[in-house]
Amino acid sequence: MEYVPIKKPSLDQISVRPNLGDYAKDREAITWEGIKGELDWLPGQRINMAYECLDRHLKTDRRDKIAMLWEGKDGEEETYTFAEMVAQANKVANGLRSLGVQKGDRVFMFLERIPECYFTTFGTLKLGAVIGPLFSAFGPDAVKDRLEDSGAKVLVTSPELWAKIEGIRSDLPNLEHVLLITRRHQAEAGEGVALWDEVVKPQSEEFETEHTDPEDYSVMHYTSGTTGKPKGAAHVHNAIIGQYATGKYVLDLHEDDIYWCTADPGWVTGTSYGMFAPWSNGVTSLVHEGGFGANMWYSLIAKYKVTVWYTAPTAIRMLMKAGDDVVKKHDLSSLRYTMSVGEPLNPEAVVWSEKAIGLPFHDNWWQTETGAIMIANYPSMEIRPGSMGRPFPGIEPAIIDDQGNVLPPGQEGSLALRPGWPSMFRVYWNQQEMYDSRFQNGWYITGDQAKMDEDGYFWFVGRADDVINTAGHLVGPFEVESMLLEHPAVAEAGVIGKPDPVAMEIVKAFVALKEGYEESEKLRRELIRFGREKLGSGVAPREIEFLAGLPKTRSGKIMRRLLKARELGLPEGDTSTLED
Numbered sequence: 001m002e003y004v005p006i007k008k009p010s011l012d013q014i015s016v017r018p019n020l021g022d023y024a025k026d027r028e029a030i031t032w033e034g035i036k037g038e039l040d041w042l043p044g045q046r047i048n049m050a051y052e053c054l055d056r057h058l059k060t061d062r063r064d065k066i067a068m069l070w071e072g073k074d075g076e077e078e079t080y081t082f083a084e085m086v087a088q089a090n091k092v093a094n095g096l097r098s099l100g101v102q103k104g105d106r107v108f109m110f111l112e113r114i115p116e117c118y119f120t121t122f123g124t125l126k127l128g129a130v131i132g133p134l135f136s137a138f139g140p141d142a143v144k145d146r147l148e149d150s151g152a153k154v155l156v157t158s159p160e161l162w163a164k165i166e167g168i169r170s171d172l173p174n175l176e177h178v179l180l181i182t183r184r185h186q187a188e189a190g191e192g193v194a195l196w197d198e199v200v201k202p203q204s205e206e207f208e209t210e211h212t213d214p215e216d217y218s219v220m221h222y223t224s225g226t227t228g229k230p231k232g233a234a235h236v237h238n239a240i241i242g243q244y245a246t247g248k249y250v251l252d253l254h255e256d257d258i259y260w261c262t263a264d265p266g267w268v269t270g271t272s273y274g275m276f277a278p279w280s281n282g283v284t285s286l287v288h289e290g291g292f293g294a295n296m297w298y299s300l301i302a303k304y305k306v307t308v309w310y311t312a313p314t315a316i317r318m319l320m321k322a323g324d325d326v327v328k329k330h331d332l333s334s335l336r337y338t339m340s341v342g343e344p345l346n347p348e349a350v351v352w353s354e355k356a357i358g359l360p361f362h363d364n365w366w367q368t369e370t371g372a373i374m375i376a377n378y379p380s381m382e383i384r385p386g387s388m389g390r391p392f393p394g395i396e397p398a399i400i401d402d403q404g405n406v407l408p409p410g411q412e413g414s415l416a417l418r419p420g421w422p423s424m425f426r427v428y429w430n431q432q433e434m435y436d437s438r439f440q441n442g443w444y445i446t447g448d449q450a451k452m453d454e455d456g457y458f459w460f461v462g463r464a465d466d467v468i469n470t471a472g473h474l475v476g477p478f479e480v481e482s483m484l485l486e487h488p489a490v491a492e493a494g495v496i497g498k499p500d501p502v503a504m505e506i507v508k509a510f511v512a513l514k515e516g517y518e519e520s521e522k523l524r525r526e527l528i529r530f531g532r533e534k535l536g537s538g539v540a541p542r543e544i545e546f547l548a549g550l551p552k553t554r555s556g557k558i559m560r561r562l563l564k565a566r567e568l569g570l571p572e573g574d575t576s577t578l579e580d
Helices: 023-029 032-036 049-053 055-059 082-098 115-127 140-150 159-171 237-249 268-280 294-304 313-322 324-328 347-356 432-437 477-485 521-535 560-568
Strands: 066-071 077-081 106-110 130-134 154-157 177-180 193-195 217-223 231-236 258-261 284-288 308-311 337-340 361-365 397-400 413-417 443-452 458-463 468-470 473-475 490-500 504-513 543-546
Touching: 032 237, 049 055, 049 115, 049 237, 049 268, 055 082, 066 082, 066 115, 077 082, 082 115, 106 115, 106 140, 106 159, 115 130, 115 268, 130 140, 130 268, 140 159, 140 217, 140 231, 159 177, 217 237, 217 268, 231 237, 237 268, 258 268, 258 294, 268 284, 284 294, 294 313, 294 324, 313 324, 313 347, 313 490, 324 347, 347 361, 347 477, 397 443, 458 477, 468 490, 468 504, 473 477, 477 490, 477 504, 477 521, 490 560, 504 521, 521 543
Parallel strands: 066 284, 106 130, 106 154, 130 217, 154 177, 177 193, 258 284, 258 308, 308 337, 337 361, 504 543
Antiparallel strands: 066 077, 217 231, 397 413, 413 443, 443 458, 468 473, 490 504
16 A cells, blocks of 8 residues: 555635645744743743643633533533633642642642543642653552652642552652542541542632742653653743743634543653643633543544544554444544644555545644643644654754764654654653763654654654664564554554564564454464565564554553563563553
């Protein structure tokens, strides 16, 4: 299958303002200083993320505009205006202060996507404390590792989630308070355990937001690696500049949009683009507590008339698996723009979505460490299916070799960024040496392998430790996985390099099949032949193993390193983000 660029629509279909329509001119015109001037700075050149996302809108006609449309997993519905969000965040800030929380203290959340999760985020930021979101599916060890490393002072959770992990309490001397939200289950206060209804609900709705410095810590997300404990990537209040700007120019958010980001706040997308980007732009955001379901998701888009939709490649592939007939049952005409993030989006998913939904998914690239989108397929530019897109204004990426030399277009190498953008992480908590190792020869080393074409589009090859060297030929697993997903039997694919005495490594693929297909030796041979026809014998898988499902993180990334560890009988490393 040959993928051709998807032509950009006319600008009047996209935006009432220029949106990188003239890429070269806009990259010159859009500057961090100019964007900074669009925000409402506090006295003394101070800035606070909560103030920029919520309070500043109270000076405008957005005061009574709906900020959050919330639908619970049991169908409950609640709405909150910007004024109501400020009032709730202020009550949280006052409540945390009553527990002794001060500027710089760490407050972690172990919650489902309930309104109190969002109130806690902004109340913590208003206080000048650091918020740490955790996946609600974590087990005790994963929560303990993060609370222990961060020295968290308060954990905000629910009775049902606390029951899963309360055995870790004695191992956390810095954890002074557990604050339980009794939205669905009742609980009793005890030593070091307080109730939301007693600590937060009675508080005043007035609070003077802390005038935080741009370099004061704001948000901490833990990111897992192949070995060792997860690392706490800490960001600062200045990050809101990048999140606001990319919300405006990449998400293309308009005043009248209904925006839906499907990411959980335990993942950085769920904060940067589930909270900070939309609300700093004054946009109404849908929050759905429940999990994935093709019918459910399409119903939500139709019900709330979602206009801008940001989701993950794994979810898109699951929608593809559900079939086009499901799409036809729902009115998705409100959608005007769809995006993808989290791992590379396979080209066939872009082509499918344009056919099935009427809109192509625009992929973009960034990391927990970057804090905001760095490279994107913009709404007013043609998409090159499979590409990450082109750099955001003020971002300087390059493909470099091991010595830091910039490589020409077409050559594969390490994707690197010039440091200094506003949303860049400032530290791995308590791991300064590891943080310093990410900066070499004047570059931030992303750990991704990529290439750039003659027109400045970047193309993901694989993680540096994922790239396969087979008989001297470097193979990116993403390329092979994308090929396999073109076969009608394949629902998911994960590719690794398996040691080989002759070729150094061979390409091995792990495949999960779509419903209606069964594993067999005949199908295995067919897939190997399919790969050779598509990619050639030097790149195609030499071995294929069928699995019921592939190991994925809760953000949807296939864990190739886990596939490799299991194949070779090696330690699995940190698996705290592994999907149940």
